[in-house]
Amino acid sequence: TQLGDYLIGIGKKDFDIRKIGQKEGIQDIHIVSDEYKLVSKKWKVAPTTIDLGDGVCIKDGDMAVIAGPCSIESEEQIRKVINHLKENxxxxxxxxxxxxxxxxxxFRGLGLDGLKLWYELAQEAGIKIVTEVMQVSQIEEMYPYVDIYQVGARNTQNFNLLDELGKVDKAVMIKRGISGTIEELLQSAEYVFSGGNEKLILCERGIRTYERASRNTLDLNAVPILKAKSHLPVIVDPSHGIGLREYVTQMALAGVMAGADGIIYETHEIPEKAYxxxxxxxxxxxxxxxxxWIRRTFEMRKSFDLV
Amino acid sequence: TQLGDYLIGIGKKDFDIRKIGQKEGIQDIHIVSDEYKLVSKKWKVAPTTIDLGDGVCIKDGDMAVIAGPCSIESEEQIRKVINHLKENxxxxxxxxxxxxxxxxxxFRGLGLDGLKLWYELAQEAGIKIVTEVMQVSQIEEMYPYVDIYQVGARNTQNFNLLDELGKVDKAVMIKRGISGTIEELLQSAEYVFSGGNEKLILCERGIRTYERASRNTLDLNAVPILKAKSHLPVIVDPSHGIGLREYVTQMALAGVMAGADGIIYETHEIPEKAYxxxxxxxxxxxxxxxxxWIRRTFEMRKSFDLV
Amino acid sequence: TQLGDYLIGIGKKDFDIRKIGQKEGIQDIHIVSDEYKLVSKKWKVAPTTIDLGDGVCIKDGDMAVIAGPCSIESEEQIRKVINHLKENxxxxxxxxxxxxxxxxxxFRGLGLDGLKLWYELAQEAGIKIVTEVMQVSQIEEMYPYVDIYQVGARNTQNFNLLDELGKVDKAVMIKRGISGTIEELLQSAEYVFSGGNEKLILCERGIRTYERASRNTLDLNAVPILKAKSHLPVIVDPSHGIGLREYVTQMALAGVMAGADGIIYETHEIPEKAYxxxxxxxxxxxxxxxxxWIRRTFEMRKSFDLV
Amino acid sequence: TQLGDYLIGIGKKDFDIRKIGQKEGIQDIHIVSDEYKLVSKKWKVAPTTIDLGDGVCIKDGDMAVIAGPCSIESEEQIRKVINHLKENxxxxxxxxxxxxxxxxxxFRGLGLDGLKLWYELAQEAGIKIVTEVMQVSQIEEMYPYVDIYQVGARNTQNFNLLDELGKVDKAVMIKRGISGTIEELLQSAEYVFSGGNEKLILCERGIRTYERASRNTLDLNAVPILKAKSHLPVIVDPSHGIGLREYVTQMALAGVMAGADGIIYETHEIPEKAYxxxxxxxxxxxxxxxxxWIRRTFEMRKSFDLV
Incomplete structure (x- = not known):
């Protein structure tokens, strides 16, 4: 099972790692000096693959494309988006x-009924569902209809929510906090991972700075840094990252070149009418x-043999 | 009861306020152009008093002092702090x-058992309890033992928590988000207020900036601005605001002069041994x-007749 | 003369301080681990007094009040301000x-002619002049008419300007950069001090953050921190620090309580008509x-015996 | 000549543009609502080409590569870098x-002598020189040896320097301020342009935020926004933008995809020994x-037909 058993020792003093290693039942032992342990590359070097079934994966060395509207609005809207996704x-x-x-x-969304409707249509079309969970009580009711639970930027440090998501066996995508550091994003992932759920995806979606010409400041620096520090896949959200339709495309492609394992962006038949x-x-x-273009840019990036 | 009934109309177009005012059953009508409505001074000019019973109030024109440790640690620790508070x-x-x-x-705290123990001792001493609630499920279990629910800086935009606190008839102190704007703090208060709970206190506790010489940047500008925009009382937390013991006193007194209605700070018998x-x-x-000194500074401020 | 002779050794390795101390001609020797050396309290414990003559000083243990318009506009305006200052x-x-x-x-100001006119009137009234110098070439031409050269927030890291001000024997007030750290302000002071000019004043005037409800975020945390790190006097500018007339008074008084040695603020007969x-x-x-109120608050602060 | 004659009218009230247009000698007239006028695309739609001679240009639709060390150190170092550049x-x-x-x-650099030496070697090799000017007095002495004057991030709002660079007929590259907004960068360019020098290049080099995992936060959002607002070419500096060698390559390529007209980065034979x-x-x-890779990525970007 994906729920492994780890004993994490937080040592206050130096200790002799060899003594512990010799004890019975110890299979493997690591020293991780970061504040986050299990999500660190120092503990697990091989990149983590998130397998959603039916051949749909999010992983290092691949390029995931996730698209859809900000809000689920109606059956008609869902059908149109799904058709668009299938065509592409x-x-x-x-x-x-x-x-x-x-x-x-x-507007606070259609709620669980909207999700059920969406699930039915997506299921039929072979499309996986990524949607935000806002509180502990929703985890269970959403469970049958979700492929990836999204933790939003305002909940990155909602530690109870993270704790509970650690007990679930479905993938979780954690967005960086509105003014969260890279370190804090990794620590939030550590909450979920240490709870037993290793199906984790990190998402850069822009941070709050003094600049107001864009909605947020998309911090693409975070992409290669997260990839170097952690074995988890990293996704970029250019829609929230810049907040202006005219420039989402450029920032998405910039995200690919920065090293992202996937791009998540917002699309709608008639954006002006989106809720x-x-x-x-x-x-x-x-x-x-x-x-x-994302896929072609990714192919070129692969050909560059970036480390 | 404190749970009033308001009908808030969010008009997309201009409308004739006189037409509505003439309808039957309308007692009073206001136009509030801010994003927040009920917490705005444009709607309610008179400052709100938070009455905790036994003559303990937090309100404009008074100076509340709230002190205690970061974490509740043990019965002995609680007793010592309570004695110190009573002496002062x-x-x-x-x-x-x-x-x-x-x-x-x-360390994640002693939990509900710690709270019950604390309540017993505080009750005896006539001391009111201010403590953080982290999730919806805790609201009810904490209810009998709490005088003020504190919403922490990481939960300022935990909207489910705010919604549920709107249904409670106990006071709520909302801390400004780690990188929250003044506007967002008022909107978070609006969540609770519009749910029916008007016993609200706002707390400035420092924001995240590029400066690292202090833990946070205490934004005392927020104090007179919040006081001007809202009828709710405003508290300053200098302990988190600067994060360095040597300077907490100066920042507390600066907070009083900036116009705070109260100061909340951390104290412990032996700070070096605090958890x-x-x-x-x-x-x-x-x-x-x-x-x-807080009280003497407040007396001087009152004598200045600041507007 | 105030131009002392110091030899600052930046050691890359450990060395034996005793060996150097025994050499001939060495009067005194200090190890200062900060990036700034001469402005550090580790090097000079006693607070520095800025003596402008005629009994006007800026120093620890005293409260300097500096007031006047943003821009010098006309002879009439200068006369009115001077009268107001004298009355108070x-x-x-x-x-x-x-x-x-x-x-x-x-509008870029009246230039040197404006300064000469101002000087004449101020001289007569026994008032000292604080005004901004923007470039090296102005230092000499302004020299006869200035008591304190002000380095503005956009020039805090104009290192050529700082170098040249290091050669002058008149006081210099350095404003913190628009997004300058406390450390950088001290390093900028070090530029001037190491050039030979020890008549230095530091000024907190607000920093740039994401918050837009105020013009800047007045960082009063910087006051006790600067006072602890350096022997130089520290002034607070509440006018730029909050940028809103209604709240300048509160922030000025907060600055006094935070430990400032002086307050600099903007005043004009009819603010609405200021250039x-x-x-x-x-x-x-x-x-x-x-x-x-500044003076009365300062008297109270002194009575508190803050360390 | 490139020094054109424009009359910029800053109108406080509405006026009839047709009346002015009919006056004699008026060739063309524009209304520009931005704070910056001449650098705005509303005034000049066609992109500006910076022609450095010998077929070397910086312009929209092309990809400039600028490389070299942080500091000029020695003749040997210059020779090695030049050879490297020629090979590539x-x-x-x-x-x-x-x-x-x-x-x-x-270390404050080799000064004018270093520049002369560099010029001689670069001239021979047909290489153009980009180097920082720090103060007004250097403009003239540097003039014979410079192809592009660079205004550093600490001087973006050194208005005297900008004024004087407005009188020169050599290209100027203005770096965004350490915490400068996009708007301020355009206004700084306006200073130079309105002085008569239209050979201007804008450079995004990262801004100061709360994040410390990287040296600065490279704000690639600024690239498409600057390109949309202004007719001037935009360059990205990934070296300062992230500050960590391992990730400079990714960020450079991301900059290309974001829409940059050129990349400027730091290179040295043995980076560990750089001054x-x-x-x-x-x-x-x-x-x-x-x-x-920059060139190949640019070719792909061109094929995408991004608007």
Whole structure:
């Protein structure tokens, strides 16, 4: 099973690692000096593969494309997006049914019923579902209908949520906090991983800085740094990263060259009419071109033999 | 009851306020152009008083002193802190029993049992309890033992938690997010207020900036701005705001002059031995002097007749 | 003379301090581990006094009040401000004759002629002049008319300017950079000090953060930290620090409690008509009250015996 | 000549543009609502080409590669870098002879003599020189030996320097300020342009944020935004942008995909022995591969027909 058994010793003083290694039942032993342990490359060198079944994977050496609307809105909208994804050979669909909103008066999503409807249609089409979980009580009710639980930027340090996701055997994608450090993202992943769930994906989605010409500052520096520090796959979200439709394509391709293992972006048939985030959402024509360019850019990157 | 009934209309277009005002059953009507409505001074001009019973209040025109350790550690520790508070006429005690920690391997607090023990001792001494609630499921179990639920800086935008706290009839103190804006703090308060709970306190506790000489950057600018925008009381936390024991006193007094309605700070008999946050915790001698100086500084501020 | 002779050795390896101390002609020897050396308290424990003559000083244990308009505009304006200062026993006047402006199309100040006019009137009234120097070539021409050269927030790391100011025997006030660290401010001071000019004043004026409710984020944490690290006096500028007239008074008083040795703020007869920065400028009534409150707050702070 | 004559009217009120257009001698008239006028695409739609002679250009639709050490160190070092550049068909060399340093005790560069030596060798090899100018007095003495004056991140708002560079007829590359906004970078360019020098290049080199895992946060969002707002070419500096050698290559390629018109990076025969910035400097093998990959990535970008 993927739920392994590790004993993590946090030593306050130096100790003799050889003494422990000789004890009975010890299979393997590592010293990891980072604050995060199990997600560190010092502990596990081989990159982690997230296998969603039906040949759909997120992993180092591959390029995952995840697209879809900000919010799930209606059956018709879901059908249109799914058709678009199939035409472009995109296997994973994003979309929100529970929406965290700064203001209590904004649209909060279709909820579980929306998810069930979406699941039915996605299932049929062989499309995997990525959607945000906002609180512990939703984990179980969402379970049958989700392929990847997304932890949003406002919940990156919601430690109870992370603890509970550590007990689940489905993949979790953790977005970097709104002003989270790279180190904190890895520690949040450590919460889930140390709970027993190793199916983890990290996502750079822009950070808060003083700059206001863009919605966030997409920190692509984080991509090669995360890849070097951790064995987990790293995804880039250019839609939230810049927040302006005209430039999402460039930032997506920049993310590929920075070393991402996948790109997640927002698309909608008519972005101007989307319930939320329309100004950063691509239409289907733009989305189709982007998916193609992502793959071609990735092929070129592979040919460069970057370390 | 404190649970009032308001109908909040979010108009997309101009409408004639007089037409609505003439309808039957309408008692009062306001136009509030801010994103937050009910916590705005445009809606309610008179400052809100948080009455904890037994004559203990947090309100504009008064100076609340809240002190205590970062973590509740033991019966002995609680007794010592309570004695110290009583000697210095401090009526509210802070302390954590559920601790949010960046690393999953750090001390996470004594939990509900610690809270019950603390409650018993505090009750006896006539001391009110301020402590952090981390998730929805804790609200009910903590209810009998808490005077003020604290929402921590990592949960300022945990909207489910805010929603549920809106249904409770006990006071809630919301800390500003780690990199939260003043506007976002007010919107988070709006979540609770619009749910029906008007017993709200706002807390400035420092924000994340590029500066590393201090733990956070205490943004005292936020104090007069929050006081001008909202009718809710504003508290300053200098311990987290600077993170260095030697300077907590100065920053507490600066907070008073900036216009705070109260100060919350960390104290411990032997800060060096505290389970957490020792480097920003005052010992009892420092704490006693600070409590006195806070009150004297507040008296001077009142004499200045600041608007 | 104030131009002392120091030999600063930057050792790459450990060396035996005793060997050097025994050499002939060595009067005193210090090891300073900070990046800044001469401005550090590790090198010079006693606070530095800036003596401007006629009994006007800026120093630890005293409270300097510096007030005046953003820009020097006209003879009439200067006369009015000077009268206001005299009525309130304020001995130092700020004002810009060379104005750094983000846009090349904004008002850039009256220049040297404005300074000469100002000097004449200030001299007569026994008022000291604090004004910004923007480039090396201005140092000499401004020299006869200036008591304190101000280095603005955009020039904190203009190293050529700092080098040249190191050769002058008049006081220099260095503002913290727009996004400068505390460490960088001390290093900039080190440039001037190591050049031979020890008459230095440090000024906290707010830093750039993501928060937009205020013009800058006044970092009062910097005050006790700078006072602890350096022997130089520290001034707070609440006008730029918050940028909103209504709250300048509170932030000035907060600065006093944080431990400042002086406050510099903007005042104008009719702030709405000021050529620049009107929205953060106090009128004379507000300014008069503030000067009084600053002094009373300082007296209280002294009585607290803060370390 | 490139020094054109423009009359820029900053109107406070609405006026009738047709009345002005009909006056004699008026060739063309534009309304530009941005704070910057002449560098805006609203005023000049066609991209600006910087022609350095001998067929070396920086312009939209082309990919400039600029490489070289942080500091010019010695004749031998210059020769080695030039050979490396020639082998890889790189036509522009960067290097500092005047070095701005936070600490007054750090290496400050070889100065004008170093520049003359470099010029002689570069001239021979047909290589163009890009180097930093730190103050007004250096402009004239550097003039004969420089192809592109670089304005460093600490001087982006040194307005006197910008004014004087506006009078020169050589190209100027302005780096974004350490915590400068995109808007401020454009306004700084406006200073030079409005002075009469239209040979301007903008450079994104990373901004200061709270993140410390990298030296700066390379803000690639700025690239498409600057390209959309201005007709000036945009260069990316990945060396300062991330500050860690292992990741400079990825960030350079990401910069190309984000839409840069050129890449400037640091290279040295033995980075570990470089006088400065060694930790972010590529060796010649890495540099050679990068130059090739930059060009191939650019060719692919062109094939994508990005708008």
């Amino acid at each position: 050979n995109i296997k994973m669909m994003r979309g929100g049914v529970f929406k965290p909103r700064s203001s209590p008066y904004a 939320s985030d329309g100004q950063q959402t691509l239409d289907f024509t733009q989305s189709g071109m982007l998916a193609d | 006429n401090i009526k509210m005690m802070r302390g954590g029993v559920f601790k949010p920690r960046s690393s999953p391997y750090a 957490s946050d020792g480097q920003q915790t005052l010992d009892f001698t420092q704490s006693g002097m600070l409590a006195d | 026993n304020i001995k130092m006047m700020r004002g810009g004759v060379f104005k750094p402006r983000s846009s090349p199309y904004a 620049s920065d009107g929205q953060q400028t106090l009128d004379f009534t507000q300014s008069g009250m503030l000067a009084d | 068909n790189i036509k522009m060399m960067r290097g500092g002879v005047f070095k701005p340093r936070s600490s007054p005790y750090a 400065s910035d060694g930790q972010q400097t590529l060796d010649f093998t890495q540099s050679g591969m990068l130059a090739d």
